[in-house]
Amino acid sequence: MNTPSFNIAAVERDTGLSKDVLRMWERRYGFPVPSRDNHGERCYPAEQVDRLRLIKRLMDQGHRPGKLIATPPDELTALTPRRSKPAMSSMPVETGELEELLALIKQHDAAAYQQAMQQRLARQGLQRFVQDTVAPLTQQVGEKWEDGSFEVFEEHLFTELTKRLLRQAIATLPGGPRGPRVLLTSVPEETHVLGLLMVEALFALEGAECIPLGTQMPLLEIGRAAEAHQADIVALSFSAAFPQRQIPGLLQQLRLVLPKNAALWAGGAGVARIAQSDDAALITTLEQAVSELADWRGRTAPGS
Numbered sequence: 001m002n003t004p005s006f007n008i009a010a011v012e013r014d015t016g017l018s019k020d021v022l023r024m025w026e027r028r029y030g031f032p033v034p035s036r037d038n039h040g041e042r043c044y045p046a047e048q049v050d051r052l053r054l055i056k057r058l059m060d061q062g063h064r065p066g067k068l069i070a071t072p073p074d075e076l077t078a079l080t081p082r083r084s085k086p087a088m089s090s091m092p093v094e095t096g097e098l099e100e101l102l103a104l105i106k107q108h109d110a111a112a113y114q115q116a117m118q119q120r121l122a123r124q125g126l127q128r129f130v131q132d133t134v135a136p137l138t139q140q141v142g143e144k145w146e147d148g149s150f151e152v153f154e155e156h157l158f159t160e161l162t163k164r165l166l167r168q169a170i171a172t173l174p175g176g177p178r179g180p181r182v183l184l185t186s187v188p189e190e191t192h193v194l195g196l197l198m199v200e201a202l203f204a205l206e207g208a209e210c211i212p213l214g215t216q217m218p219l220l221e222i223g224r225a226a227e228a229h230q231a232d233i234v235a236l237s238f239s240a241a242f243p244q245r246q247i248p249g250l251l252q253q254l255r256l257v258l259p260k261n262a263a264l265w266a267g268g269a270g271v272a273r274i275a276q277s278d279d280a281a282l283i284t285t286l287e288q289a290v291s292e293l294a295d296w297r298g299r300t301a302p303g304s
Helices: 008-015 019-029 046-060 065-070 073-079 095-106 110-146 152-171 194-205 219-228 244-257 286-300
Strands: 005-007 042-045 181-185 209-212 233-237 263-267 281-283
Touching: 005 008, 005 046, 008 019, 008 042, 008 046, 019 065, 042 046, 046 065, 046 073, 095 110, 095 152, 110 152, 110 194, 110 286, 152 194, 181 194, 181 219, 194 209, 194 233, 194 286, 219 244, 233 244, 244 263, 263 286, 281 286
Parallel strands: 181 209, 181 233, 233 263, 263 281
Antiparallel strands: 005 042
């Protein structure tokens, strides 16, 4: 039986660890331990790639690499942080029904999951569907990925199917004159898009004109897009997986390249422990996002 292995370029893409770091760790710590192919190039077995991915995730939470590499693999999982509270929903949820939806993902039954979600959307309406179904599901999937009960491909399946549902629902909303203009995106290395789609759905229901740019936009391009679209608000999403220590500096840099009259909002689980600053409004729940939109309108209304 052949054991799958990956070259150093593939490991760099999969883990977020640069080739130089991988080579340095090999020399300094004796891990990873790649073999060599027929051309003398490094090849990394799958179990080492999984361990490297976990080490990178823990480094982003503030752990030192040398200590992590010396930690036995089974103890690394125990270090993985748990979310202490729901990040984007404060509404009570039907735990049993949500577990059934997660079970469909775990069974890899995409058709049944889509059908069940479409039924919930029809029953709840878009606002409740986002707040009471998608938000808590997203949180639970993240937790299950962290504790190892969900594989990476299962988390991706959930994300892709749920993205499809949300985009279809948003596309059916009525058009016409709308405002304010809200540009929605994320910074480089932030790949999670469900938070942006949830906010887009709620803002669109509130009559905002949403301009979705997807994820991982360079800061200068965000500034140019805000100017080109005459955006009133630039809204960013930061997941719990994004290194929190990087967020304040990114918001400060982005504030410098945005038009002065554009508000900057940062939301998601990633900003839950970030100190408030003058650079951006920090939003940790979907309800707070809707409230912030109403407050913005109140502040900018004629005569206010």
